[in-house]
Amino acid sequence: MHLTGYPVFFVLLLFCGLFPFLLFAISQLVQIKRPTAYKHETYESGMKPYGEARIRFDVKFYLYALLFILFDIETIFLFPWAVAYEKVGVFALVEMLIFVGILALGIVYAWRKGALRWQ
Amino acid sequence: MMMSAEVAEVAAVAGLTVHHYLGVATILFGLGFAGVVSSRHLIRTLMCVELMLNAVNLVFVAINNHVNPSDLSGQVFAIFILTISAAEAAVGLAIVLALFKNTASVDVEDFSRLKW
Amino acid sequence: MFESTLFWIFATVAIGAALGVVLAPSVLYSALSLIVVFFSIAAFFLLNNADFLATAQVLVYGVGLTIVMLFGIMFTGDTPLKEKAGKLGRLLIASISSVALFALIFTSVLGFNIKQFPASAQWIRELHEQGSTLAIGQLLFSKYVLPFEVASILLLGAMIGAILLSKKTFTSQEPGLTFSIQEGRLKPTLSAEWRKDVGFVDAEVATEEAPSSTEELKKECSL
Numbered sequence: 001m002h003l004t005g006y007p008v009f010f011v012l013l014l015f016c017g018l019f020p021f022l023l024f025a026i027s028q029l030v031q032i033k034r035p036t037a038y039k040h041e042t043y044e045s046g047m048k049p050y051g052e053a054r055i056r057f058d059v060k061f062y063l064y065a066l067l068f069i070l071f072d073i074e075t076i077f078l079f080p081w082a083v084a085y086e087k088v089g090v091f092a093l094v095e096m097l098i099f100v101g102i103l104a105l106g107i108v109y110a111w112r113k114g115a116l117r118w119q
Numbered sequence: 120m121m122m123s124a125e126v127a128e129v130a131a132v133a134g135l136t137v138h139h140y141l142g143v144a145t146i147l148f149g150l151g152f153a154g155v156v157s158s159r160h161l162i163r164t165l166m167c168v169e170l171m172l173n174a175v176n177l178v179f180v181a182i183n184n185h186v187n188p189s190d191l192s193g194q195v196f197a198i199f200i201l202t203i204s205a206a207e208a209a210v211g212l213a214i215v216l217a218l219f220k221n222t223a224s225v226d227v228e229d230f231s232r233l234k235w
Numbered sequence: 236m237f238e239s240t241l242f243w244i245f246a247t248v249a250i251g252a253a254l255g256v257v258l259a260p261s262v263l264y265s266a267l268s269l270i271v272v273f274f275s276i277a278a279f280f281l282l283n284n285a286d287f288l289a290t291a292q293v294l295v296y297g298v299g300l301t302i303v304m305l306f307g308i309m310f311t312g313d314t315p316l317k318e319k320a321g322k323l324g325r326l327l328i329a330s331i332s333s334v335a336l337f338a339l340i341f342t343s344v345l346g347f348n349i350k351q352f353p354a355s356a357q358w359i360r361e362l363h364e365q366g367s368t369l370a371i372g373q374l375l376f377s378k379y380v381l382p383f384e385v386a387s388i389l390l391l392g393a394m395i396g397a398i399l400l401s402k403k404t405f406t407s408q409e410p411g412l413t414f415s416i417q418e419g420r421l422k423p424t425l426s427a428e429w430r431k432d433v434g435f436v437d438a439e440v441a442t443e444e445a446p447s448s449t450e451e452l453k454k455e456c457s458l
């Protein structure tokens with residue numbers, strides 16, 4: 001509840017949140033509207049799109065996303081270790097090497113299993 | 120006694136107590152539970168589980184900050200919950216996708232083979 | 236005052252978005268409103284002096300987990316479920332049970348009155364100047380070393396399990412027909428019972444009646 005450093009951050013957040021809307025609003029106000037049939041075509045040249053926008057994706061994309069989130073967690077653990085490194089010392093280094101080593105087993109498994117091969 | 124009650128009242132009006140956060144976390148947990156019970160889409164069920172885990176995280180952090188701010192154990196617990204929920208989501212979604220590949224359905228009611 | 240304004244704004248946003256997660260007609264919309272819930276919970280973490288955890292929340296939940304969820308939705312094609320009777324009854328059961336759960340937890344929350352250990356002013360000042368990352372790092376490598384290592388084993392298990400589940404050969408809905416991926420192509424295989432049912436005759440079935448030894452074959456040929 002002691003937000004000493006955060007007002008600037010929240011003001012920035014508010015600004016960043018409102019900025020896109022502001023840009024669109026300015027564009028709406030300033031632009032000159034003379035619509036014709038050709039201007040309403042999806043592309044000026046090229047094919048007309050067909051089918052639905054929501055198509056099914058291949059499962060191989062999913063495998064990459066999945067490995068990404070598990071290594072994302074590894075980052076979450078690496079970050080405090082890096083910040084506190086001077087205070088926690090060699091013991092933490094060894095622990096961290098074990099941690100990364102165990103996770104490296106996972107990526108070796110993925111490699112051997114062919115999960116990272118783009119088919 | 121009289122004095123402290125007055126102080127508590129003033130604090131409740133001006134600032135936030137731990138109960139505010141606990142209340143929001145309870146509402147989120149209840150909504151997540153309602154989603155788990157009512158949803159028929161498997162992925163939505165998983166998302167509602169994530170919602171419940173997030174509510175629990177909020178409780179850990181709020182109580183840590185309001186009860187004993189000099190020991191950040193609550194935040195460390197929250198990081199472990201984060202880890203567990205990521206692992207749960209990865210395996211859970213892999214199961215959902217395997218089910219979808221086998222039966223071409225994500226409806227919870229289609230998977231009733233073990234129902235007695 | 237500033238904090239409580241922020242709290243009420245984010246509380247409204249979080250609860251509204253959580254309602255969206257539960258009630259949105261398409262599961263894609265509910266995934267998108269889940270992102271809003273995650274970000275407002277990150278804001279609650281900031282209000283509670285947990286700056287590192289707020290970052291972790293955005294990094295893991297707000298980005299990583301929702302990407303995985305969206306890939307799951309895209310893979311299943313976001314097909315709307317078949318309408319079935321009893322939707323109202325299910326919603327009713329869900330709302331009654333969740334309101335009961337809410338009342339149960341909320342009454343115990345209202346009675347929450349634990350002894351507080353206020354921190355020293357110096358600690359609070361240090362926390363504000365350096366953030367909570369350093370303190371979390373120290374705790375993680377002193378008191379919580381074992382859970383930290385166990386977390387890596389959990390992640391390894393999750394990784395192996397998920398890869399196994401997604402790389403496995405898959406079967407179709409038909410009981411006798413299985414598919415496997417061989418050299419990047421889908422290869423169908425029929426099981427023995429299925430062949431008998433369909434009346435499928437192939438080389439294996441034909442050789443069953445065939446003579447087993449060369450002597451018998453010679454005999455048959457000479458006849």
